[in-house]
Amino acid sequence: MLLALTFTPAALAQVSDADRATARSLAVEGQEALERKDFAAALDRFSRADAIIHAPTLLLGVARAQVGVGQWIAAQESYSRILREGVPEKAPEQFFEAIAAAQRELDALAPRIPQVLISVSGPDTAAVTIDDAPVPRAALGVRRPVDPGDHVVRASAAGFAPIEVKVTLAEGASETVALQLKPVAPPPAVKPRPPAAPLPDQGAPAPGSGASSRTVLAIAALGLGGAGLAAGAVGGVLALGKHGDLSERCPGGRCDPSLKGEIDSYHAMGTLSTIGFAIGAAGVGAGAFLLLTAPRSPQRAGISITPVIGLGSAGAKGSF
Template sequence: MILSRLPAPRAIRRARLAIASVVLASAALLAPAGALAQGMSSDPTLAQTLFEEGRRLMEAKAYAEACPKLAESQRLRPGTGTLLNLALCNEALGRTATAWGQFKEALFASKKEGNAAREAFAQEHINALEPRLSKIVLKAEGTPGLLVRVDGHDIPAAALGTPIPIDPGAHEVEATASGYSVWSTTVQVGESADLKTIAVPKLQPAPPAQTAAAPSGPAAGVAGSAGSAGSAGSAGGGGGEGLRTAGFVIGGAGAAVLGVGAVFGILAAGQASDAEKDPALCPGKQCTPLGRKEIDAAETKALVSTIGIGVGVAAIGAGAILVLTSGRPRAEGASAAGAKPGAPGRVHARVVPLLGPEGGGVSVLGAF
């Protein structure tokens, strides 16, 4: 066996630097709650606690309570052992397709880790589940821009016409396309080896929007005056509306990228640290080829984290500048032109970036 000297763990240093950057960015962007949530959700102690509680509930055959705890433990700190237990839990609940997919994922992870016992265990359950899998086949007519969803999840166009494993029970199928009416149906899937075919018809064009008739008489004069004032407001504030919208879009995208960077930083730190401490991978700080691969993979995640955080912070800053420099909202301009302070329709709002363990976003705070 060839051993290589474990260098200064660059992946750990990069990951820690990335996470520190997230904390600093959170403080600068008024998101202390996000920083607090991040510290909680990345806590390995919480993941272990949820895992042990999930195992205890499984032993008591309380599978409906156990599965969510195991799923959250896996989200907080992914591991092949936790994934196998989650698959067993879903299998016990009769969620055959979900369990089959999780056993498949655990099988690939076990092969990568070189764990023959877990690999054999996962394969055994896969072989037992496959003959029992129920499936649906979605067939759709040629509606331009058609999007098909099952239980709110998008189905790629390439998957149409292909048998898709699905858990037994009732499922909602919906088809939409721009300019067309929505079509939906409910399908009941049997418990074992059931096959349901759902034919999505060609969607019907959506009816044209109803336009309100213009009022006549004195009321029409009032409406006309209001319309003129609205036009004047648009002429003066159209550019501001565009800047404000662009600021929301850019800031929201930046927050999402920042969240992805934070997640990769946490994963990198955990993977590199685990490899360094594992006597089978890096005994006495001397890494085996497999240990070296783990360190290299962690360094890649750390690099992605650093880039994501930098891009995210820049985008959030640019979005905030656009919002702050876009001028007063249209409703506020109308109030200044004649409406009384506090009258209905006046809007006061500000944008607050939010950072958290599962990503980021933009929140609008104010009175409407």
């Protein structure tokens, strides 16, 4: 049986009793899995056993399990390894039988293995893969053995649109997959935009903006000042007239109580005049200061201000 002469005396000398027992148990489980066609379990057990003690009988079990799970290329290599390695002349008879079985099964498997020929049209730098495994450039354009089933062949290159083809290979089939790489269309040309005008210095106002705003404020202040001076002058004139009238009607500074309303009116006119002159003086002074200290600009080149004070009126006269 396969299990009776699994190990050679030379191989056994290199392992412990525990390892021998483990390998033997794995081989038994692998053979049982093969017989019930549980090829995945058989592959696992025989692979483990062969890793502990390498022998052609165990590797033969690995190859048979690989055929069962559809890994025909790997099985082909396992069979070939058994034939390459051979066995010593004094090896157990079962080892020679394993070699003979490997040769028969390899001869039967080879014509069943599908093949694919991959051709690529495009740059010489194209990268080609089959099921994400790289395909050497030397293998392009020639028959390449592959496992039966579904496969994805893909090609890509810089500056070209990648392309992939799905192919299903049956037992013994031979297919050709032609991939044509096409250049990626360049993006539409974008018309260059003219350079943007440099931004003005953030620390300084734009030319003319400071002068213009100060001029507007100055004119407003002068207008307010002129109105204040005018109100003060009018109030003063009316207060003077009321004072003269009351002086005549109040000899010695003594006024009849009936004149209280006119006395209050006189005081109100005096207060109005004082406030008006105060506002006028402040407005004219502020306006003049703003104009005199504003940056020069073409708009201010012809501006002049002249204070004007006359009978019953006061203010400022400007030319713009």
